[in-house]
Amino acid sequence: MSQTQTHHAYWDEQQLTPLIDALVARGWYAGETFLDVGLCQDLHAELTRLEARQQLQEAAIGRGDERTLRRDIRGDAIHWLDRESLAQRRYLALMAELQQQINIALYLGLFEFEAHFAQYPPGAFYRKHYDSFRGRANRIVSTVLYLNPDWPSDGGGEMALYDEHDSEREVARVVPRAGTFVCFLSDRIPHEVLPTRLPRTSIAGWFRRNASLGGRVDPAR
Numbered sequence: 001m002s003q004t005q006t007h008h009a010y011w012d013e014q015q016l017t018p019l020i021d022a023l024v025a026r027g028w029y030a031g032e033t034f035l036d037v038g039l040c041q042d043l044h045a046e047l048t049r050l051e052a053r054q055q056l057q058e059a060a061i062g063r064g065d066e067r068t069l070r071r072d073i074r075g076d077a078i079h080w081l082d083r084e085s086l087a088q089r090r091y092l093a094l095m096a097e098l099q100q101q102i103n104i105a106l107y108l109g110l111f112e113f114e115a116h117f118a119q120y121p122p123g124a125f126y127r128k129h130y131d132s133f134r135g136r137a138n139r140i141v142s143t144v145l146y147l148n149p150d151w152p153s154d155g156g157g158e159m160a161l162y163d164e165h166d167s168e169r170e171v172a173r174v175v176p177r178a179g180t181f182v183c184f185l186s187d188r189i190p191h192e193v194l195p196t197r198l199p200r201t202s203i204a205g206w207f208r209r210n211a212s213l214g215g216r217v218d219p220a221r
């Protein structure tokens with residue numbers, strides 16, 4: 001490999017350039033058929049097994065002492081990725097390479113990636129929120145990969161993204177169909193999950209930079 005060539009093991013330039021450009025220009029990116037269908041199927045099958053074995057936990061909001069279950073804000077059940085399957089390891093390898101490429105292009109100093117499977121049962125939603133707060137940002141770039149093999153037009157459960165300067169202005173509505181991948185700056189882009197009519201599956205993940213809060217290292221979760 002010559003020094004002027006960049007070599008990516010998984011991603012090619014045609015996929016990464018639009019993602020990086022969109023992150024810089026407007027703070028978010030959404031791409032259909034961004035990820036391999038076979039990998040999405042394997043991840044979806046794993047989530048189905050985890051659910052059957054009751055290995056999903058109801059998701060909380062807040063952190064530390066302030067963690068609470070609030071079904072009126074957030075209704076999903078989750079399982080943190082822990083590299084326990086080949087499919088997880090493949091997905092995490094893809095994200096590790098994406099992290100590297102974002103760092104090269106944007107100097108964000110992304111340091112690690114954490115992610116969980118999520119399942120929204122019928123009727124569930126996640127009200128409009130930011131994934132981190134300015135000045136206390138530990139989560140820098142948010143990601144979502146959808147795993148649902150089919151999604152009817154009346155299925156609901158879209159993710160709505162809002163303008164970074166006007167949190168009332170919707171800028172995109174993303175259908176949670178398998179292979180679609182979204183990423184955005186965690187402290188800039190308000191977003192929400194609209195009520196779903198069908199069980200809705202995804203992997204939500206965050207590229208982090210370790211931030212020290214008052215001398216303590218910010219806890220991971």
Ligand SMILES: O=C(O)CCC(=O)C(=O)O
Pocket residue numbers: 118126131144158159191192193202204
């Ligand atoms: O599943 C989605 O579309 C977004 C989930 C989300 O916003 C989150 O888990 O913070």
Ligand SMILES: [Fe+2]
Pocket residue numbers: 129130131142191
């Ligand atoms: Fe979020």
